[in-house]
Amino acid sequence: MVQKKSTRAVGIGRVLIAVYAILALAATGRSVFQIATQFQQAPLAYALSGLSAIVYIMATVALIMRGRRWYAIAWGTISFELVGVLFVGLMSIIDPSVFVPSAKYAHSDHSTVWTYFGIGYGFVPLVLPVLGMLWLRHTRPAVEAEISASDESGSAASADGSVDPLADESAAGA
Amino acid sequence: MIEWFTWVQFGVGLAAALFCIVLGIARRIPNDYTVGSLALVELLLVVQLVIAIVSPFAGNHASGNVLEFYIYLVVALLLPPLSVIWALVDRTRWSNVVLGAGAFAVAVMVVRMLQIWTATVS
Numbered sequence: 001m002v003q004k005k006s007t008r009a010v011g012i013g014r015v016l017i018a019v020y021a022i023l024a025l026a027a028t029g030r031s032v033f034q035i036a037t038q039f040q041q042a043p044l045a046y047a048l049s050g051l052s053a054i055v056y057i058m059a060t061v062a063l064i065m066r067g068r069r070w071y072a073i074a075w076g077t078i079s080f081e082l083v084g085v086l087f088v089g090l091m092s093i094i095d096p097s098v099f100v101p102s103a104k105y106a107h108s109d110h111s112t113v114w115t116y117f118g119i120g121y122g123f124v125p126l127v128l129p130v131l132g133m134l135w136l137r138h139t140r141p142a143v144e145a146e147i148s149a150s151d152e153s154g155s156a157a158s159a160d161g162s163v164d165p166l167a168d169e170s171a172a173g174a
Numbered sequence: 175m176i177e178w179f180t181w182v183q184f185g186v187g188l189a190a191a192l193f194c195i196v197l198g199i200a201r202r203i204p205n206d207y208t209v210g211s212l213a214l215v216e217l218l219l220v221v222q223l224v225i226a227i228v229s230p231f232a233g234n235h236a237s238g239n240v241l242e243f244y245i246y247l248v249v250a251l252l253l254p255p256l257s258v259i260w261a262l263v264d265r266t267r268w269s270n271v272v273l274g275a276g277a278f279a280v281a282v283m284v285v286r287m288l289q290i291w292t293a294t295v296s
Contacts, residue, residue: 015272018260021256022275022276022279029246029249
């Protein structure tokens with residue numbers, strides 16, 4: 001295992017980080033524009049837009065960095081994103097006046113990256129936290145440390161499995 | 175902004191994205207062709223920048239917010255170089271997928287830029 005490098009920035013995880021970086025750029029660009037030019041029009045939506053940009057940047061950095069603390073920060077920021085996209089997504093349907101004064105363009109005007117569950121960004125903001133969580137679970141530090149040790153127990157488990165191969169096959173087929 | 179040019183740019187961006195992602199999935203590492211496709215995307219963005227600067231002098235004014243348009247254009251101009259640097263540093267097949275993601279984001283952004291340029295704002 002590559003312990004010296006980042007434990008999360010490997011393989012397909014790098015694509016996840018790249019997509020996070022792109023979304024962080026997109027959210028930052030939009031929120032800077034919104035806050036700089038028309039903050040008074042919808043303070044709550046634009047403040048949230050700025051917050052989401054910061055959280056996306058933090059999540060991107062946390063995914064790249066190694067160590068348990070960054071792992072925890074990654075979980076925190078990605079969870080925040082999921083809560084954010086679900087809450088704002090629901091709010092934009094229940095009470096559109098807060099986040100979407102102009103229903104014609106759901107992805108423009110007073111919207112945030114999370115409005116209508118991220119429809120303006122191809123629902124990427126909705127899908128990304130879920131993929132991020134799956135990736136974090138896949139690369140959690142405890143598992144990382146156990147992988148080398150678990151090789152022996154893994155072979156023992158397969159030996160146990162070979163006692164009843166039919167059960168394994170039916171489980172795989174299900 | 176010239177509409178047909180923007181749609182050409184959109185098509186090239188999508189094609190480059192598809193090309194890079196397919197090669198990534200086919201376990202190829204970044205090569206001259208995938209990096210070159212991003213260079214083409216960047217070249218078209220530079221042309222788009224020139225068009226955006228010259229257009230107002232030729233009577234082609236943006237009806238939407240020009241500042242928002244240029245924020246999109248500047249961010250879009252950054253994406254191909256950044257993804258190419260990524261591909262040069264990280265010599266794995268996943269870098270091709272990253273190149274593809276960059277090209278796709280640019281393709282989406284130019285369409286959004288067209289919407290902003292031609293928007294009928296109150």
